[in-house]
Amino acid sequence: MCLAVPMKIVKIDSAGKALVKQDDLETEVDLTLIEDPKVGDYVIIHAGYAIDLLDLEEALERLKLFRAMEESG
Amino acid sequence: MSDFGHRLSTSMSLKHILQDRRLAEPLLQEIEKTAAEISRTVRIMEVCGTHTVAIRGSGIHSLLPENVLMISGPGCPVCVTPTSYIDNALQLLETSDTTVASFGDMLKVPGSDGRNLAGYMGGGRVRIVYSPAELLSIAEGTSGSVVFLAIGFETTIPTVAAAFLQARRAGLSNLYLYTAFKTIPPALRALLSSPDRQLDGFLLPGHVSVIIGVQPYRFLEEPGGVPGVIAGFEPLDLLQGILAVLRQTGRGEQRVENTYTRAVRTQGNPKAREIMNQVFEPADALWRGFGEIQASGLVLKGDYREADAALHFSLPPLYNLEPPGCACAQVLQGRLPPTECPLFGSSCTPEAPIGPCMVSSEGTCAASFRYGEAVL
Ligand code: SF4
Numbered sequence: 001m002c003l004a005v006p007m008k009i010v011k012i013d014s015a016g017k018a019l020v021k022q023d024d025l026e027t028e029v030d031l032t033l034i035e036d037p038k039v040g041d042y043v044i045i046h047a048g049y050a051i052d053l054l055d056l057e058e059a060l061e062r063l064k065l066f067r068a069m070e071e072s073g
Numbered sequence: 074m075s076d077f078g079h080r081l082s083t084s085m086s087l088k089h090i091l092q093d094r095r096l097a098e099p100l101l102q103e104i105e106k107t108a109a110e111i112s113r114t115v116r117i118m119e120v121c122g123t124h125t126v127a128i129r130g131s132g133i134h135s136l137l138p139e140n141v142l143m144i145s146g147p148g149c150p151v152c153v154t155p156t157s158y159i160d161n162a163l164q165l166l167e168t169s170d171t172t173v174a175s176f177g178d179m180l181k182v183p184g185s186d187g188r189n190l191a192g193y194m195g196g197g198r199v200r201i202v203y204s205p206a207e208l209l210s211i212a213e214g215t216s217g218s219v220v221f222l223a224i225g226f227e228t229t230i231p232t233v234a235a236a237f238l239q240a241r242r243a244g245l246s247n248l249y250l251y252t253a254f255k256t257i258p259p260a261l262r263a264l265l266s267s268p269d270r271q272l273d274g275f276l277l278p279g280h281v282s283v284i285i286g287v288q289p290y291r292f293l294e295e296p297g298g299v300p301g302v303i304a305g306f307e308p309l310d311l312l313q314g315i316l317a318v319l320r321q322t323g324r325g326e327q328r329v330e331n332t333y334t335r336a337v338r339t340q341g342n343p344k345a346r347e348i349m350n351q352v353f354e355p356a357d358a359l360w361r362g363f364g365e366i367q368a369s370g371l372v373l374k375g376d377y378r379e380a381d382a383a384l385h386f387s388l389p390p391l392y393n394l395e396p397p398g399c400a401c402a403q404v405l406q407g408r409l410p411p412t413e414c415p416l417f418g419s420s421c422t423p424e425a426p427i428g429p430c431m432v433s434s435e436g437t438c439a440a441s442f443r444y445g446e447a448v449l
Binding site: 066 | 313
């Protein structure tokens with residue numbers, strides 16, 4: 001039940017709802033629970049609410065580590 | 074690196090990279106090497122039901138060295154909810170004209186007489202919600218009262234709090250919550266303090282941690298604790314989390330470590346917690362498999378208690394009674410693999426479940442049934 005997926009904010013309306021998108025999937029979510037969301041941000045969606053921002057820089061850092069492991073292995 | 078930057082331009086390709094078998098290989102080798110240096114069995118509990126499904130679904134459990142055992146914990150909200158909660162919800166439907174709203178997972182859980190909430194779907198008395206945000210339109214469109222079966226962990230609780238506040242602001246006073254929320258850290262404490270525990274580390278729930286951050290797990294670092302590693306849900310995330318537990322075990326350490334840094338900040342999500350704490354306060358809660366755990370639940374607080382369904386409808390207190398022959402209570406504590414329950418796969422299957430561990434798609438029994446032999 002704690003399944004949550006990352007999606008990108010494409011539009012924010014005045015009522016604190018956003019249109020989010022991932023590939024062909026588009027859906028409306030509520031942004032009440034997150035601080036300072038912006039169009040273009042990736043958010044983690046659970047039960048119709050964005051529960052936090054996804055940090056792509058961090059994701060990139062981790063992947064560099066994996067890649068380095070693969071190359072040295 | 075620029076290649077990665079490019080491929081990272083959407084998080085969907087991030088998902089693909091995190092499922093890349095070539096990148097998993099060196100992690101698996103590292104796991105192999107680290108486990109070989111520990112000359113005993115290492116039992117790692119994945120606390121979260123979504124982890125259970127991810128580990129089983131990707132087949133990671135079958136790729137691990139022989140001395141590394143993944144055991145499933147209590148992290149399935151439907152599974153840890155006592156049968157008597159279902160009985161009370163059924164009673165509510167029978168003795169009042171209340172509409173009951175619920176997450177879909179709950180509907181097929183048998184009450185103590187074998188009946189379930191799905192039986193009321195036809196008449197429109199039971200409504201499935203995917204998001205608590207839908208409660209607003211349900212309450213708006215209903216003349217009588219609406220009771221939401223409010224179960225879930227810290228991932229879900231803030232979403233219910235937000236929806237509840239939205240309903241209040243909209244003047245909807247016919248929405249009630251029947252709270253059976255649970256919080257994870259007290260359950261970990263209970264698992265740790267069990268006298269015959271066989272547990273060498275925790276894979277900590279990624280999306281619960283998105284909300285609560287790292288701090289609430291710090292007690293794991295005290296004497297008698299075990300390594301605790303916050304992990305994500307893709308195959309590479311899981312392998313990385315397992316490796317981190319093994320490395321700590323090899324070095325004799327017991328630290329709380331966060332390997333899901335793209336989603337989990339050290340401080341968690343303070344805004345979500347603030348909204349949650351505005352509406353709810355800690356209370357003792359009854360868990361299937363564990364009994365009552367101090368301050369492990371959340372209930373409506375202050376003036377909001379008028380919307381507490383248990384109080385408003387004078388629902389009987391909860392108690393634990395397992396379906397005859399069902400070993401779900403032991404399964405939830407990681408004491409028994411589902412396949413050792415005599416009913417597993419014979420009289421108990423996802424189509425005709427006897428206990429909640431077979432009902433919820435995240436239940437350990439259901440996951441074992443579905444993904445017996447899957448591979449990465
Ligand atoms: S297999 Fe069915 S009866 Fe056995 S423990 Fe799991 S849910 Fe209970």
